[in-house]
Amino acid sequence: MKPFSLSVPASSANIGPGFDSLGLAVDLYLTLTVSANNTWGIDQQSEMLPAFNNYKEHFIYQVANQTAALYGKELPACYMTINSAIPLARGLGSSASAIVAGIELANQCCQLGLSSTEKLQLATEREGHPDNVAAALLGGLVVTAYNDDKSIDVCKINQLNIDILVFIPQEELKTDVSRQVLPEVYSRSQAAKAGSIGNVFIAALMNENYELAGKMMEKDIFHEPFRAKLIAKYDAIKRMAKELGAYGTVISGAGPTMLSFFPKGTGAAIKQKLQNTFSSYHIQQREIDFTGVRVETKLV
Numbered sequence: 699m700k701p702f703s704l705s706v707p708a709s710s711a712n713i714g715p716g717f718d719s720l721g722l723a724v725d726l727y728l729t730l731t732v733s734a735n736n737t738w739g740i741d742q743q744s745e746m747l748p749a750f751n752n753y754k755e756h757f758i759y760q761v762a763n764q765t766a767a768l769y770g771k772e773l774p775a776c777y778m779t780i781n782s783a784i785p786l787a788r789g790l791g792s793s794a795s796a797i798v799a800g801i802e803l804a805n806q807c808c809q810l811g812l813s814s815t816e817k818l819q820l821a822t823e824r825e826g827h828p829d830n831v832a833a834a835l836l837g838g839l840v841v842t843a844y845n846d847d848k849s850i851d852v853c854k855i856n857q858l859n860i861d862i863l864v865f866i867p868q869e870e871l872k873t874d875v876s877r878q879v880l881p882e883v884y885s886r887s888q889a890a891k892a893g894s895i896g897n898v899f900i901a902a903l904m905n906e907n908y909e910l911a912g913k914m915m916e917k918d919i920f921h922e923p924f925r926a927k928l929i930a931k932y933d934a935i936k937r938m939a940k941e942l943g944a945y946g947t948v949i950s951g952a953g954p955t956m957l958s959f960f961p962k963g964t965g966a967a968i969k970q971k972l973q974n975t976f977s978s979y980h981i982q983q984r985e986i987d988f989t990g991v992r993v994e995t996k997l998v
């Protein structure tokens with residue numbers, strides 16, 4: 699096996715009304731450098747990454763091992779260096795990136811020849827929803843549907859002429875905890891309204907009508923009203939971002955990170971003003987990653 703490296707972007711799911719459907723790939727990366735070895739070795743170079751005692755406990759190894767086994771293969775022993783700039787449990791898809799990395803690790807090490815569709819299928823089954831994993835795999839803004847037969851339909855939007863700010867707090871919020879506050883059922887009128895808001899949101903983005911898209915972003919019915927209470931400065935961040943010209947501000951994924959869309963070219967100056975007010979948050983301007991997972995075999 700030739701040495702290779704993998705990089706997988708972070709992702710922001712939902713973007714307001716697209717609960718479990720929309721995902722936006724952002725330029726924070728999980729990276730793996732992998733080479734064949736006599737025994738397994740995992741070297742984590744980022745303090746953010748979760749501690750482990752034995753390689754068999756490592757989440758990425760487990761996903762890779764399970765993927766290889768599904769295709770009747772055994773994962774060969776590797777030495778793997780892992781780095782990450784994706785904060786854990788903040789609503790930026792760290793678990794989705796780790797799942798995509800594990801699947802790609804097995805794909806490369808065992809020469810599975812998996813297609814994008816197969817990778818998306820495996821990753822969605824592991825994560826439970828396709829929004830983050832589709833963005834991490836494909837890049838861009840993905841619009842997904844997870845069908846009753848477990849197949850996934852996906853469209854990718856590559857044209858977004860906006861600046862993006864993310865507000866990352868110090869506190870973690872696990873996705874499973876943040877899903878527990880959501881209702882099991884919605885009435886027909888709520889579902890119809892929530893669906894129509896999502897439809898207008900995507901149509902407005904396609905028309906580059908960002909004012910309308912921003913208005914729709916902030917009208918979600920599926921999850922934001924229930925999760926807002928889990929985020930300390932939810933209302934204050936939305937209010938100030940709007941005053942400074944944001945099209946719209948939403949919870950990133952299951953939270954607690956928030957994300958704003960701003961007119962192109964305005965993000966950098968506005969970021970500074972917001973950072974001065976919300977000093978407990980790490981506010982970053984991020985770019986959209988339009989590529990998704992990358993594999994590089996020409997290592998120096």
Ligand SMILES: Nc1ncnc2c1ncn2[C@@H]1O[C@H](COP(=O)(O)OP(=O)(O)O)[C@@H](O)[C@H]1O
Nearest residue numbers: 757786787788789790791792793794796872873
């Ligand atoms: N690179 C990684 N290596 C190992 N485990 C990871 C990695 N990234 C994420 N995880 C696991 O996923 C958990 C976070 O998942 P989750 O609660 O869904 O939050 P999010 O995906 O929004 O960051 C972490 O606490 C950790 O258990």
Ligand SMILES: N[C@@H](CCOP(=O)(O)O)C(=O)O
Nearest residue numbers: 711718789790791873951952
């Ligand atoms: N659609 C999911 C997205 C979770 O994203 P994460 O980045 O918080 O894992 C949800 O809203 O629960």
